[in-house]
Amino acid sequence: MYLRKLQVSGFKSFADKVEVNFDKGVTGIIGPNGCGKSNVSDSIRWVLGEQSPRRLRGQGMADMIFNGTVNRPAGGMAEVTLTFDNADGLLPVSYREVAVTRRLHRSGESEYLINNTKCRMKDITDLFLDSGIGTSAYSLMEQGRVDQVVSAKPKDRRELLEETA
Amino acid sequence: MYLRKLQVSGFKSFADKVEVNFDKGVTGIIGPNGCGKSNVSDSIRWVLGEQSPRRLRGQGMADMIFNGTVNRPAGGMAEVTLTFDNADGLLPVSYREVAVTRRLHRSGESEYLINNTKCRMKDITDLFLDSGIGTSAYSLMEQGRVDQVVSAKPKDRRELLEETA
Amino acid sequence: SVDLFLETFEKVKENFNRSFRRMFNGGRAELIMEEGDPMEAGIEIVVQPPGKKLQHISLLSGGEKALVATALLFAIYEIKPCPFCFLDEIDAPLDDANVGRFTNMLRNFLDRSQFIIITHNKKTMEMCDSIYGVTMAEEGVTRLYSMQFNKKNNNVQTLPPANE
Amino acid sequence: SVDLFLETFEKVKENFNRSFRRMFNGGRAELIMEEGDPMEAGIEIVVQPPGKKLQHISLLSGGEKALVATALLFAIYEIKPCPFCFLDEIDAPLDDANVGRFTNMLRNFLDRSQFIIITHNKKTMEMCDSIYGVTMAEEGVTRLYSMQFNKKNNNVQTLPPANE
Numbered sequence: 001m002y003l004r005k006l007q008v009s010g011f012k013s014f015a016d017k018v019e020v021n022f023d024k025g026v027t028g029i030i031g032p033n034g035c036g037k038s039n040v041s042d043s044i045r046w047v048l049g050e051q052s053p054r055r056l057r058g059q060g061m062a063d064m065i066f067n068g069t070v071n072r073p074a075g076g077m078a079e080v081t082l083t084f085d086n087a088d089g090l091l092p093v094s095y096r097e098v099a100v101t102r103r104l105h106r107s108g109e110s111e112y113l114i115n116n117t118k119c120r121m122k123d124i125t126d127l128f129l130d131s132g133i134g135t136s137a138y139s140l141m142e143q144g145r146v147d148q149v150v151s152a153k154p155k156d157r158r159e160l161l162e163e164t165a
Numbered sequence: 166m167y168l169r170k171l172q173v174s175g176f177k178s179f180a181d182k183v184e185v186n187f188d189k190g191v192t193g194i195i196g197p198n199g200c201g202k203s204n205v206s207d208s209i210r211w212v213l214g215e216q217s218p219r220r221l222r223g224q225g226m227a228d229m230i231f232n233g234t235v236n237r238p239a240g241g242m243a244e245v246t247l248t249f250d251n252a253d254g255l256l257p258v259s260y261r262e263v264a265v266t267r268r269l270h271r272s273g274e275s276e277y278l279i280n281n282t283k284c285r286m287k288d289i290t291d292l293f294l295d296s297g298i299g300t301s302a303y304s305l306m307e308q309g310r311v312d313q314v315v316s317a318k319p320k321d322r323r324e325l326l327e328e329t330a
Numbered sequence: 331s332v333d334l335f336l337e338t339f340e341k342v343k344e345n346f347n348r349s350f351r352r353m354f355n356g357g358r359a360e361l362i363m364e365e366g367d368p369m370e371a372g373i374e375i376v377v378q379p380p381g382k383k384l385q386h387i388s389l390l391s392g393g394e395k396a397l398v399a400t401a402l403l404f405a406i407y408e409i410k411p412c413p414f415c416f417l418d419e420i421d422a423p424l425d426d427a428n429v430g431r432f433t434n435m436l437r438n439f440l441d442r443s444q445f446i447i448i449t450h451n452k453k454t455m456e457m458c459d460s461i462y463g464v465t466m467a468e469e470g471v472t473r474l475y476s477m478q479f480n481k482k483n484n485n486v487q488t489l490p491p492a493n494e
Numbered sequence: 495s496v497d498l499f500l501e502t503f504e505k506v507k508e509n510f511n512r513s514f515r516r517m518f519n520g521g522r523a524e525l526i527m528e529e530g531d532p533m534e535a536g537i538e539i540v541v542q543p544p545g546k547k548l549q550h551i552s553l554l555s556g557g558e559k560a561l562v563a564t565a566l567l568f569a570i571y572e573i574k575p576c577p578f579c580f581l582d583e584i585d586a587p588l589d590d591a592n593v594g595r596f597t598n599m600l601r602n603f604l605d606r607s608q609f610i611i612i613t614h615n616k617k618t619m620e621m622c623d624s625i626y627g628v629t630m631a632e633e634g635v636t637r638l639y640s641m642q643f644n645k646k647n648n649n650v651q652t653l654p655p656a657n658e
């Protein structure tokens with residue numbers, strides 16, 4: 001299984017729809033300070049089910065919706081879709097391609113979809129349960145947190161190992 | 166007033182005596198990971214009166230004494246001397262040059278000196294009281310702490326401003 | 331169950347020492363389970379960079395801590411590879427020599443995992459199979475462009491935009 | 495006393511906005527005293543990088559946070575310059591353009607303060623009046639050598655050792 005595509009629109013600084021195609025191997029993301037690189041990683045963490053705004057550097061979930069610039073009005077909805085190639089069947093569904101989508105409206109209403117079919121949040125987190133992918137797993141290493149793995153208290157390090165077991 | 170000289174011996178990774186002469190203007194310190202750059206800044210923070218081992222990345226003050234390498238035995242004493250040019254009389258003493266020294270023996274015994282005369286810890290901290298130099302002031306910005314100034318809680322930011330007043 | 335955890339712990343411990351030695355070119359690293367109930371006990375890390383004495387990790391430098399953390403991550407990936415892994419400026423505290431060791435280590439995992447790496451470091455960019463440049467040509471609005479690394483002038487250049 | 499604190503607060507606030515605009519080439523920054531007793535109240539920071547909306551600092555990027563912190567430090571130095579100032583890899587999260595802004599800002603303070611800067615960044619090394627190279631030629635033992643920046647080949651080279 002691998003990540004094929006990311007589509008973001010209205011999430012944080014992604015005012016317009018952005019689409020990124022990924023290959024196997026290593027993809028680099030580069031650019032000046034404050035241009036939106038870490039927002040790419042936040043968008044992936046969010047669609048995989050992150051429920052804590054703080055972990056996404058916001059005060060509340062409304063901070064995930066594009067809040068406008070000097071020249072543009074604030075957005076009404078944030079939407080992120082992540083598409084996986086599931087040819088090896090690692091995800092417990094019979095589809096070759098699996099696309100998960102999360103939406104948040106200004107009203108506070110959320111929507112979750114798997115391959116364009118509405119579902120619950122829990123269906124998405126269950127999908128990835130044993131895959132090593134997910135918001136608490138070590139597969140998304142945020143900026144500046146790399147030495148927290150080392151500086152954490154002994155009990156917290158245990159959690160990292162429990163996920164591996 | 167400016168910093169003229171730093172002499173370190175037996176402190177952290179400074180097994181042998183090291184002397185660094187400073188000029189006015191900007192001095193750069195460069196080198197590979199783990200070679201001892203931040204230990205230079207720790208030595209300055211220590212001689213200025215730092216009492217918390219944690220702030221010096223140690224578990225206890227004994228971690229400030231050279232604890233040996235595969236080829237060398239552990240040291241018996243850490244000593245740091247910092248020499249200031251006081252021609253402008255900013256420090257409330259009549260000397261043109263002011264040298265402060267701190268020593269720590271394996272036994273746990275500490276010594277403090279100003280211009281080679283024994284004194285108490287308090288004499289050194291009093292010396293720098295209104296100068297903007299000292300362990301709590303913003304004049305020693307540790308590695309990785311720069312965004313703590315910004316990420317700190319509102320009450321903590323107040324402390325920074327109180328020092329300025 | 332306790333047995334599964336203890337078995338995983340032993341495997342990570344072994345991998346950790348091996349990946350530490352690769353990152354530091356020698357020395358050794360240990361994971362130690364604290365006393366008491368194995369289902370509750372915390373985990374200590376003790377390391378010995380080559381030539382130095384065994385010491386508590388708090389005395390390590392900023393770059394050394396990042397290397398130890400990376401060695402631990404790779405030790406875990408060996409047991410439970412994650413299909414994709416997103417690393418955000420994990421090479422920032424490293425000097426050039428250690429960035430080289432990090433990218434060499436990464437190459438060992440490319441058959442098992444897909445990596446997405448945010449970096450400012452040219453050496454890391456060089457090893458990427460594909461690169462996306464992120465810009466805010468319009469202030470406050472993020473766009474992405476496909477780029478490639480040009481080995482002749484050691485710099486990145488833009489390909490036709492990705493977002494059309 | 496309250497008056498002295500309020501007077502200092504106003505001065506730092508003014509300086510902070512000015513140094514923020516220099517570091518970000520525009521925009522604005524504000525220090526806001528929370529409600530309640532001025533001797534107890536905390537201080538909030540709200541910033542607006544150029545072209546972006548006013549926002550809470552937690553949404554800023556890693557590099558932007560480092561720039562805001564540096565702008566605040568310089569705002570304080572303007573009121574109470576410290577005779578010497580030691581900065582340990584403060585430029586690590588910054589891209590090349592922002593390192594340039596940081597070093598330009600630093601130049602404004604050289605008549606009042608002495609700076610000692612630990613850095614891995616060539617652009618910062620270039621502006622140093624003198625440079626010390628730190629090595630562990632013998633593993634585990636730190637030594638320092640005088641070095642100088644050679645503008646022709648954009649690299650540092652060793653002078654005769656400083657420790658004799």
Ligand SMILES: Nc1ncnc2c1ncn2[C@@H]1O[C@H](COP(=O)(O)OP(=O)(O)OP(=O)(O)O)[C@@H](O)[C@H]1O
Binds near residue numbers: 034035063143549556
């Ligand atoms: N809801 C939102 N609406 C609009 N812009 C937002 C929103 N949330 C965050 N941003 C913007 O995103 C920017 C931060 O982006 P990000 O953290 O991805 O930068 P970065 O490319 O990682 O930079 P660095 O190299 O400094 O780490 C901030 O300047 C902020 O203005």
Ligand SMILES: Nc1ncnc2c1ncn2[C@@H]1O[C@H](COP(=O)(O)OP(=O)(O)OP(=O)(O)O)[C@@H](O)[C@H]1O
Binds near residue numbers: 196199227
């Ligand atoms: N008491 C001690 N005795 C001997 N060595 C010590 C002692 N305390 C710390 N050290 C050594 O100092 C090293 C860390 O040095 P320091 O933090 O100054 O590195 P640095 O040059 O700042 O590196 P980086 O660029 O990664 O930040 C550690 O590897 C540690 O072994």
Ligand SMILES: [Mg+2]
Binds near residue numbers: 556
């Ligand atoms: Mg970032």
Ligand SMILES: [Mg+2]
Binds near residue numbers: 203308
């Ligand atoms: Mg350091």
